[in-house]
Amino acid sequence: MQTRSDVPTGVNDVVRGAVEDAIWAPSVHNTQPWRFGVRGSRISLRADPDRRLDVADPQGREMLVGCGAALYNLRLALRARGYEPVIRLLPDPDRPHLLADVYVEAAGEEVDAETLHDHAQIRRRRSHRGGFRPEPVPEGVRNALRYEARCEGADLVQAVDAHVKGALAALTDAAEHVQQRVPSYATEIARWAPSPKTARQDGVQQASYPTRTPRTEPHFPARDFARGQGWGVEPADDHDDVLAGIVMLLVTPEDTPEAWIRAGEALERVLLRAAEHDLAAAFHTQALEVPELRAFIQKHFCGDAYPQMLLRIGVPDREALSTVRRPVEDVLTEEP
Ligand SMILES: Cc1cc2nc3c(=O)[nH]c(=O)nc-3n(C[C@H](O)[C@H](O)[C@H](O)COP(=O)(O)O)c2cc1C
Incomplete structure (x- = not known):
């Protein structure tokens, strides 16, 4: 893929596709505790406290681990589409659920094969619940x-x-x-x-x-x-x-x-x-x-x-089992 000099604004195919990749991140009990808001060329990632585990995770530590995993996917998905994500973590101390603002900028270089290969793993990855085969991890x-x-x-x-x-x-x-x-x-x-x-x-x-x-x-x-x-x-x-x-x-x-x-x-x-x-x-x-x-x-x-x-x-002892995600429309909004 070529370098992109045009910067996407609003919810278009690039942004929708990148968020669709982001939500394949793991989250505790598959709570999917995230929301994405798009304004111009900025994508804001917010935690969704209604999906926090009040008993097991009252501080929201695991909720933020899951959101961080989704943020990494978003970064990788934008780079794989030829854009450079510029991240500001926790940009507003008065809004603790606003976890990151991601500014989508034009990338200076062509997308390399490693980025594309890493990106291809997002939807292959699954949580395993079982044992492992004897082959060692080198x-x-x-x-x-x-x-x-x-x-x-x-x-x-x-x-x-x-x-x-x-x-x-x-x-x-x-x-x-x-x-x-x-x-x-x-x-x-x-x-x-x-x-x-x-x-x-x-x-x-x-x-x-x-x-x-x-x-x-x-x-x-x-x-x-x-x-x-x-x-x-x-x-x-x-x-x-x-x-x-x-x-x-x-x-x-x-x-x-x-x-x-x-x-x-x-x-x-x-x-x-x-x-x-x-x-x-x-x-x-x-x-x-x-x-x-x-x-x-x-x-x-x-x-x-x-x-x-x-x-x-x-090395897992069986084929990957399936998992579910909410549709991207449930978590992605365009902000005024
Ligand atoms: C912070 C965190 C804690 C998790 N803890 C467990 C766990 O204790 N047991 C478990 O089976 N899965 C655990 N998971 C995996 C999730 O259940 C899993 O990501 C979710 O069900 C979605 O499935 P997937 O990872 O196959 O996409 C955890 C994931 C995260 C991010």
């Missing part, structure tokens, strides 16, 4: 993932030590136990895990998770989206040798709204690079939603940094 790829996180001011810390890996699995188990038994958490999960009859285009739906996940050593429990109803898709053919994969914490030097947005940008960047290598990530953020457990993880496993995501990465 050191070069692990370094590349870490590099991507660092480019956005975050870092990826791998739990190499078996005890650390085991401790993170145990903390996930403890958090899952709490979340299933405390009614407010359980009600919130139920709100975002609709029944198979649903017409909704958000939430974690039964086509996105297996009825059973294989046990790995150590075992990281999955969220209980089915809530005992037997929902979900048939599990993958049992592989005896399914593994937990490499366990990573995505960490940031600060724990502020800006750091959470940047964590989301870093997360998506890592996930797209992983997808390019046919790797997938499984998320286990239950322990990061229980303040005492998050503080424990921060103190013992993150050095001076703050944990934003806990993920397992590897």
